[in-house]
Amino acid sequence: MSSAKKIINTVSVTPAEREAEVVISFSGVGKTFRAGAAVIQATKDINVDICEGEIVTIVGPSGCGKSTMLNLTAGLLSPTVGTVKYRNVPISDVNGRTGYMTQSDHLLPWRSVAGNIAVPLEISGMGKTERKARVDELAELVGLTQFLNSYPSQLSGGMRKRAALARLLAYDPETLLLDEPFAALDAQLRIKMQTELFQLSRRLKKTVLFVTHDIDEAVALGDRCLVFSGRPGTIVKNIEVPLPRDRAILALRKDQTYQQLCSDLWDILAPSMTVAH
Ligand SMILES: Nc1ncnc2c1ncn2[C@@H]1O[C@H](COP(=O)(O)OP(=O)(O)OP(=O)(O)O)[C@@H](O)[C@H]1O
Numbered sequence: 433m434s435s436a437k438k439i440i441n442t443v444s445v446t447p448a449e450r451e452a453e454v455v456i457s458f459s460g461v462g463k464t465f466r467a468g469a470a471v472i473q474a475t476k477d478i479n480v481d482i483c484e485g486e487i488v489t490i491v492g493p494s495g496c497g498k499s500t501m502l503n504l505t506a507g508l509l510s511p512t513v514g515t516v517k518y519r520n521v522p523i524s525d526v527n528g529r530t531g532y533m534t535q536s537d538h539l540l541p542w543r544s545v546a547g548n549i550a551v552p553l554e555i556s557g558m559g560k561t562e563r564k565a566r567v568d569e570l571a572e573l574v575g576l577t578q579f580l581n582s583y584p585s586q587l588s589g590g591m592r593k594r595a596a597l598a599r600l601l602a603y604d605p606e607t608l609l610l611d612e613p614f615a616a617l618d619a620q621l622r623i624k625m626q627t628e629l630f631q632l633s634r635r636l637k638k639t640v641l642f643v644t645h646d647i648d649e650a651v652a653l654g655d656r657c658l659v660f661s662g663r664p665g666t667i668v669k670n671i672e673v674p675l676p677r678d679r680a681i682l683a684l685r686k687d688q689t690y691q692q693l694c695s696d697l698w699d700i701l702a703p704s705m706t707v708a709h
């Protein structure tokens with residue numbers, strides 16, 4: 433797919449120009465895994481600043497280090513070389529200011545929706561009355577008020593994702609790390625969830641790192657899109673998405689700028705799709 437007039441630009445916008453504080457900073461980051469005699473260099477030379485309130489999407493072929501970047505931000509892994517900082521402090525332990533949602537929702541099957549959302553609140557020692565009020569508030573936020581007493585097995589895929597999102601928000605993390613959260617959903621439900629996540633993130637002023645394989649999703653949700661490629665993987669493009677900060681996700685499908693952006697991103701990613709595995 434080629435386009436006569438490409439509208440994607442690689443960014444060189446500095447944090448000062450964004451007028452927002454840097455929350456996450458990767459500087460010369462590489463990660464090497466050792467499994468027995470095998471040495472796997474997963475990523476190399478990652479340099480990027482993520483600012484407060486930004487939604488940054490991450491795309492790229494399988495195995496190029498997208499999840500590794502989230503794990504480093506969450507403090508579940510430490511870099512082999514370079515530094516990962518959170519609010520200017522090197523991350524040296526599990527990063528409690530981030531909330532992490534993986535592709536699998538990990539809801540506890542023996543607990544109702546209310547019980548699942550309450551887990552972080554119980555761990556934090558919140559009293560019963562306050563906890564109930566907070567669970568109700570979170571359920572309302574994600575549209576699950578009618579399903580508080582339902583069990584995960586009684587929910588649709590989208591409802592499960594919403595329950596997992598409410599539980600994640602119960603930790604009140606300032607940064608959301610989302611690894612292909614909607615990959616298993618059908619197209620319609622996916623757009624609905626994208627809309628909800630986008631609006632919630634804006635309303636709650638969250639900083640978001642969102643990994644996806646879906647180019648349309650990367651453009652629809654991102655203020656910026658990081659394109660990963662290679663083995664070891666690195667960021668090959670850092671793209672500013674010139675769509676309004678407040679956008680109606682569903683209406684984007686008919687938006688010419690959006691369509692052109694998706695087409696351009698396809699062109700950028702096409703060569704890396706031939707990366708040998
Ligand atoms: N714990 C680990 N031990 C050994 N190798 C690992 C480990 N975690 C990741 N890797 C390797 O690091 C590389 C990057 O993995 P990562 O999971 O970050 O890729 P990804 O871009 O998220 O891929 P996918 O799109 O398939 O989820 C891969 O080669 C992977 O096999």
Ligand SMILES: [Mg+2]
Nearest residue numbers: 498499500611
């Ligand atoms: Mg991954």
